[in-house]
Amino acid sequence: MLKTITYNDEPKEYCGLFGVYGYKHASWLTYLGLYAQQHRGQEACGIVTNDKGILTIHKEMGLVSDVFNEQGLSKLKGDMAVGHVRYSTTGSSVLKNAQPLLIDYAKGSVCIAHNGNLVNSLELRQYLENTGSIFQTTTDSEIIIHLMARAKTRDLQESLIYALRRIKGAYSLVMMDNYNLIGVRDALGFRPLCLGKIGKAWCLASETCAFDLVGARLIREIEPGEIVFINKNGVRSVRPKEFDFRNRHAFCTFEHVYFSRPDSVVFGENVHLVRRKLGSQLAKEHPVDADFVVPVPDSGFSAAMGYSAASGIPLEMGIIRNHYVGRTFIQPAQDSRELGVRVKFNLLKDVVRKKRIIIVDDSIVRGTTSKIRVRNLRRVGVKEVHLRISCPPHRFPCFYGIDFHRSSELIANRYESLDKIRQYLGVDSLGYLSLEGMLGCLRYPKNNYCTACWAGKYPVKAEKKHSKFSLELRCCGQGEMQNAKTHL
Amino acid sequence: MLKTITYNDEPKEYCGLFGVYGYKHASWLTYLGLYAQQHRGQEACGIVTNDKGILTIHKEMGLVSDVFNEQGLSKLKGDMAVGHVRYSTTGSSVLKNAQPLLIDYAKGSVCIAHNGNLVNSLELRQYLENTGSIFQTTTDSEIIIHLMARAKTRDLQESLIYALRRIKGAYSLVMMDNYNLIGVRDALGFRPLCLGKIGKAWCLASETCAFDLVGARLIREIEPGEIVFINKNGVRSVRPKEFDFRNRHAFCTFEHVYFSRPDSVVFGENVHLVRRKLGSQLAKEHPVDADFVVPVPDSGFSAAMGYSAASGIPLEMGIIRNHYVGRTFIQPAQDSRELGVRVKFNLLKDVVRKKRIIIVDDSIVRGTTSKIRVRNLRRVGVKEVHLRISCPPHRFPCFYGIDFHRSSELIANRYESLDKIRQYLGVDSLGYLSLEGMLGCLRYPKNNYCTACWAGKYPVKAEKKHSKFSLELRCCGQGEMQNAKTHL
């Protein structure tokens, strides 16, 4: 018996955003912008265009290159567009939750694309349902639109601020109504959002690598707590006082450590250069004598370079990544997950045999992959394995948009001490970058970064028992194959 | 250059419904029930099942046999289910409007499948939007659920009656919440809905041919104005006084004339036998001497048999229908629609050549197909063509769920007299069944039938400028490829 397994050993983020105003082929530019940000979500994607006030949407499960073709893009007419790529865990990964969400309400049409996670969505949804709202998705985005619809005004800005005052948590939003492209970033600035310009057209993107591909230049980041309205009159910035926490932010450090592309500028810094610094600092904190520094490709490359440069130990390729690996894999029903690791990574036996190596990785979540890799290295005759991680141990859940595994599955919680983790992984030595060390490599003072997943200090208090599935667990919906459970 | 054309010369109805309570393989039984009612809607279909209170949906564009397979049905677990087949014109035929609609609101989960058309949907939608509701589809069904959500009670029955009091028009509904299967028929009973039993399980269907296929027996029709709740306590019937118009109904005569399958029992009578009677009456009203009575297959068969029997003129096959014809067809870009007629129907040249024939058809809407057919008959050498239609001329739009073409396209409106129509069609004589004659063939007194499309007398007043597209024209939505237009 064969079975199909899905890779899910990596932390996941929800979304990548793109928006454009005033570009002739807006849907095509958005296609490019999503293409560049595919790493931020591979399960679904969608584009809404605006052709003289008429909004048209196309969204599907799948990669950008599979969902959109010439014909599809040609039908999405207009010079304004909003696009979204989405990741979601298998259970709730359904078309109904794909974004953007396109809605009709008393004030016209509006679409919304969201990166981040609200922490009071359950409470808001209960309030909304109890006062007569009905829900067709389990996304936070639908809550935001419901709130906008409740605002007793026909003014877009007032409606939006009415909603933003009521939502809590992490959100970068790209929205569009009949006339405006809108960018929003929450007051603490958890998730990135940037403003760019291409010719006379304006664009918004989660990461600057999207600007590089579409040929736009980065104007600036949208400020935490800022709302920008882009329309025929240009860009207008609004920053309600209550959203201005100038001295305290919560930039997600994991964007630097893992998520963002190394060629992006995030929170004011190039990601690759930050990672190099993390690697150098790691070498300082956890030196060890060895023959080679071996990166775990591709995300460990930058830090490994930093480690190699700081330590003087040469960089070497000991692990190869198979880039043709899809999201699923077929294996015998009884097999362990060892094969899944082997499919993705192979070892350069002739390189590592009889050598002392330092493996530099960007993070360990559950540890299963690392453990299997170390065992394989031992089998091919490596002499010593020293594991170095370019961030601190993850111990706490993220409520702001990253899907680590359950706390009890995190390796740093399963073992009482570093040495126990080391024993579990089977390495000769193990070193995590310190929290102070990590923050010291970053541009802004440390109170500007969220350290919830490492230190358990949550910048915005979450609802009790909030979980990624909190909405799923009590909601119903509509989609390709969807579950709805009563809330009793 | 080739182009793909879509057949659309026939009147269309929106939907067929099926529901089941207490049957182990509820999704499979519903699949059967929809299969039998495929003629009521070929563009989309969907099933919602209920497994111990958890509702799961699968719906797609396409025929029942294409949308559902073993695997899909197996995933739809539970012993309660609601199914829907849908027709819609090309413009608005999109997944977002496919049914059933599955919603989550304060009172739990609820799904709804609707056959018919509300006449105050625009007004209701404006009211709902103006008081804070947002819309993701352009269906009447979403309006009904919004109204239920607004009822200030947690009681299902009260919520439902609250909504039914506010909606006007034609509706047969099959609904399901976490615990109940619900059947509803509007007070005038425009559209059919029947209750059946299979073993200990109960089922609901638009037409009894669904019961024949699933092996259920017809218990009775749901009464106009009646609501039935089916749950672990059995069937409970509710009929609010205000919905009881015992002396006035509006059964849709077109169900008898054209839509329903000849093997169904509709409004208390077998459809084929009604059509035979219409044919006999037609022979009495419009006798003519001829060699053969030739039915237009398949829907004209029953009436032609009646005409032949009453007139003593033998029945003969002169026209053959190609049953492999799909919904679309490829033809040269410049071609007229003549080919489309030829693809669907061929003539038996050796049969009709040099003969005087009476063609019996169930209706003429635009007349284009009839005209082409007559021309082709002349070409193969028919001597005389006498056309007999088993219903009166259509002159007025239907606001209750049937999509005739625009009034100005109806042949009976384009020509001032019967003789002009006859000339246009090129027939030697033309006879429509009289309204009185038609009603005289039906079981109930004539005030029980809707004659809006023939006589222009509308049993329920429609909103001004109401049209099939009224919601589409000012609404936005979400779907596979969807348009949203501002209402300004």
Place this chain on the structure above:
Amino acid sequence: MLKTITYNDEPKEYCGLFGVYGYKHASWLTYLGLYAQQHRGQEACGIVTNDKGILTIHKEMGLVSDVFNEQGLSKLKGDMAVGHVRYSTTGSSVLKNAQPLLIDYAKGSVCIAHNGNLVNSLELRQYLENTGSIFQTTTDSEIIIHLMARAKTRDLQESLIYALRRIKGAYSLVMMDNYNLIGVRDALGFRPLCLGKIGKAWCLASETCAFDLVGARLIREIEPGEIVFINKNGVRSVRPKEFDFRNRHAFCTFEHVYFSRPDSVVFGENVHLVRRKLGSQLAKEHPVDADFVVPVPDSGFSAAMGYSAASGIPLEMGIIRNHYVGRTFIQPAQDSRELGVRVKFNLLKDVVRKKRIIIVDDSIVRGTTSKIRVRNLRRVGVKEVHLRISCPPHRFPCFYGIDFHRSSELIANRYESLDKIRQYLGVDSLGYLSLEGMLGCLRYPKNNYCTACWAGKYPVKAEKKHSKFSLELRCCGQGEMQNAKTHL
């Protein structure tokens, strides 16, 4: 557990052919020609076009309307084309065997589409393999091309006659090389093939209903033993003496009884009119008193009309066919095939209840469907069921292209007497048309018709142990999912 069943209770034929020379949109005309002949094969179809000597092919599993779209037809350029629709039993229904077959050999390119069945294919294939040929399909067509390739001449006509001299059995062929469209009919004329003209273009088709749809007029049938070459010089007919059996033919009577469309002219007669005559003759041979004559739709209609007219007993609809039924159906794993019958046919209970009815069907092969139908009629309260079949009992296999079931499954072989069959089917009386009676209804003297399946007299001797699967059982191939078994 659910399972998907495939309907297979009906006799099947292999193919329908179409060819055109000198028509601008040749691929589109061929698409039409296949569309009209879809009843001759629903499992695969293909078109080869010829654009100034370059042959291009597209073929797939599926119906004509599914396989070809605007884009696909547009790519098939040229003013010559050959098309094919194919039926095949499940086992060997694979793309590799789809036709036309397009081949390159020393004399250029050639494609072939074949209707019928060779009876010496095993022997020929063994000879060819033993002398160095390799095979990629299990079709007879590949054998024909191998033989043409062996002819020691570059002349097309000589090569073709070389091959035809060696093959035995039933074959109507439409072929095309770089310059010619070719039509071939075997010397006994088992299968039909007609020549038509549309403007200045020529076409070939199995049935004339294809000419009606494309707008061509029937010029004549291709004669048994005739080869026609159609090229820039017009139509040239060749009829080698050895292929001229002017006084003996083997027209397939089952084309008249069952296969061909009622609107086609086959072997010189309109099919519907032949069937009417069969029905009249049946009434004479097997009269019975009853209330109604009830046809089994759609194929029993013509004969039922004849029976009704000859007997004076009125025709009535008692059985309805569901035309939305696809080729497969989902049912519970343990279920019998009763549901399959119910899906396809429903009874008009109110019509047949308490009546004595005569059911007229075109044939009984295994009898299962008939038996179930009779049982259902009894259940709804029919008083008497008299079954009349418009052909003699099938007792012998067909080696010329029709797939009856195995001899041992044929109802006429399973029961020793007519009365035993009657008992098995559960009818009150049973009557088959006599062989003499059937042949007496046909245009030509009886030595012109093949009576193998009824009388066991085979016009061309078959190889020993020949079966439909003979090639499959010892051959290998290439395709979507293909089996190859050694011949040891």
Place this chain on the structure above:
Amino acid sequence: MLKTITYNDEPKEYCGLFGVYGYKHASWLTYLGLYAQQHRGQEACGIVTNDKGILTIHKEMGLVSDVFNEQGLSKLKGDMAVGHVRYSTTGSSVLKNAQPLLIDYAKGSVCIAHNGNLVNSLELRQYLENTGSIFQTTTDSEIIIHLMARAKTRDLQESLIYALRRIKGAYSLVMMDNYNLIGVRDALGFRPLCLGKIGKAWCLASETCAFDLVGARLIREIEPGEIVFINKNGVRSVRPKEFDFRNRHAFCTFEHVYFSRPDSVVFGENVHLVRRKLGSQLAKEHPVDADFVVPVPDSGFSAAMGYSAASGIPLEMGIIRNHYVGRTFIQPAQDSRELGVRVKFNLLKDVVRKKRIIIVDDSIVRGTTSKIRVRNLRRVGVKEVHLRISCPPHRFPCFYGIDFHRSSELIANRYESLDKIRQYLGVDSLGYLSLEGMLGCLRYPKNNYCTACWAGKYPVKAEKKHSKFSLELRCCGQGEMQNAKTHL
């Protein structure tokens, strides 16, 4: 107007091979073996299994992970299998040419998978056609089977050697008949082929990375000129004397430079380590002062590491590769190919700005991509760009299985001198590795390597006017959408 472009700026090879004997889930192991070798061909793949002598095939256009699923693999039963991944240029990339090819002939069933290219295929095909063979594909493989069928013996080994004596060129073959798995490598050993063992089962693969994934250990390479028969009696090696050129081989150097995965062992050496040596030698031949060594990812990494180590200039990431890029891309119809380069690669602006960098790439074929990349580097402010290529300039076509572009398109042929190339590319300096330098880094004496593409010395003489399309240009075939042209 949008258009879809296909990336085709890279040299391509035709195939990767895998075979297994005696493994329970042979199809699944083959799936793994193809997965690991996906880089050797991304356009089509196929597997043939052998279940007790019955061969079954499944092949399709697409990646291994798209073509095969649980269900598909489960149907491919048996403990023997042969698999193939294929690249082909767009024109001839059709299902009919997908491999393995499964054939039936007088000696039973046989399937063949081929890596390499024959140089006398046209001549052989003409001979075969002129003596009566017909062709359904344009592959060399079909020629080999035709030749085997012509051998006047029933013995497999003799038939095979008969064919091998007649074919010329490069071929590694994995074949299977009803009883044997067979591996063949041509006498000069152009393409790799290895023998591995997993438990008691044997396997064959083009590259050893396939063995690593399936968990097999490398036993040895198949020798040039060797044939191995693997069956129930174990492995039997045959090496006809005439195929033993012990002192002269023609190992393809481009396998080392570019094609093979860095973790594979090819021609006795680990590919990554060879590339490091090439990089070191390159640093010695073409030193230059700079701030960083920047690899072109991913294939330039190994050589860049060698260059960095040998020169002491630090390695840095200046170019990022987007691994989500598919095979095609949508862009405005009028756009140049600049966007295509940007989609695949982005620059790390903050890293390279104002720096002197050495770019190390594995090869330049047409030079277009390099030129655009350099221009983009200038735009973001790089100070100096020094380009180093880890192989000599390509000047001559490969007739043995690699698809460089036409000679006239090769940059080394378009410009008369190195300096002209340098000017065209816009770099400050340009250095190619010398032929002597390259060969000096390899394990065997230089007469063991093919240098045709660099030096124009062809180890096996090709047919006159041989081209990759030579067969296509005069052949016809059968496939999804296939052209056939006459040879006149």
